[in-house]
Amino acid sequence: MMKIAPILLCCISLFCGTHSFVAQESSNISTDTVPKIEKFGIRVGVDLAKPIRTLIEDGYSGFEIMGDFRVTKKFYAAIELGNEKKDWDEPYISSKTSGSYAKIGFDYNAYENWLGMENAITLGLRYGFSTFKQELLSYRVYTDNPAFPTQTIYAPQEYSGLNAHWAEFILGIKTEIVNNLYLSLNVQLKRKISETEPENFDNLYIPGFNRTYDYSEFGVGYGYSISYLIPIFKKTEIPSTEEEK
């Protein structure tokens, strides 16, 4: 069930991607000489993947909102804010993590748009920060000898006031599906910079960072979001290079 969701999302975006690709070619013909109005402003959005996961995955709930603002033609300042809860339920450890996070950084649009189009293939960098708490619900002592069998010990302990910092690389695509409305899909590679570890336990999950790995500082993630551009500024741009195409 859990594995179907990302594939499904990919198929949806595949459809959206090709749809806009076709649309670009047709609009290009009609816009080669007319000066176009370039609009930009604040783009705000929500992550769709997290509410979907909340519905279909047991032991997970989360949401994320985001915003970006065009600083130069290619660079966008970007921010993501979110909250996540995740249960970890395995034979030897059972725990629960909950907390909020913020990611601040920029996106670079590596995609050369036809005039008037607002699609993007973005490379982004973020600084991520999370404050959270962890609860150790139950645990077992590992022993490989059957002479003294161990039992699961239920002694809930709460570790609060934890935090973590990480750097994140984001690769994403963004397409304008209708006027000012964007769908975007991204994958994230993260590396922990620092974290406060609970005494005699570990951070199994960090909100915004996703699950941690015992022998690695890296983490991965993905996002599928819908966002709306509030067009505050409008700029008329005279086509120069576009005519040659």
Next chain:
Amino acid sequence: MVKRIIFLLLIIYAFKGCTKDDICPPDTATTANLVIVFNDIANPSNTKSVNVLSVITDNDDAVEIISFENTTEIAIPLNTTSDTTKYLFKRSLISSSDTINNIDKITFVYQRREDYVNRACGFKVEYFNIDPVLESEGTENWIQEIIVNRDIVNDENSAHITVLH
């Protein structure tokens, strides 16, 4: 271009589902066993093997932990849920006519601390202030003396206890 990137993303998703470090690897340092060496009472720095030795837990459902012939070193587990572990050390002298068994009782008294290992292995137990108590049977004991080399059991690198016989 867009399609190619989506295809790439799809591959990343496929591999994401395969990452598994949730199985406890066998070489992980989990709860350590108590390592005992057997030395000669006449010359305590020399090892002296026990001809046939079996170690049995001294409780209701007596479990034979190990059974060895001509052994000088053994590793036995300690109870992770109790501050004492009782063992029967049975030495069997087998001759052509009969077998003479001599059972000595040792009670290990200690303190415990639970340490986090990782998400797959859970916790391990570290034992402190190991104190082996030999139940005296006068001249009937085959074990003459017990020496504690290291009173913290957290690894199996060298012997924690030396038994002289």
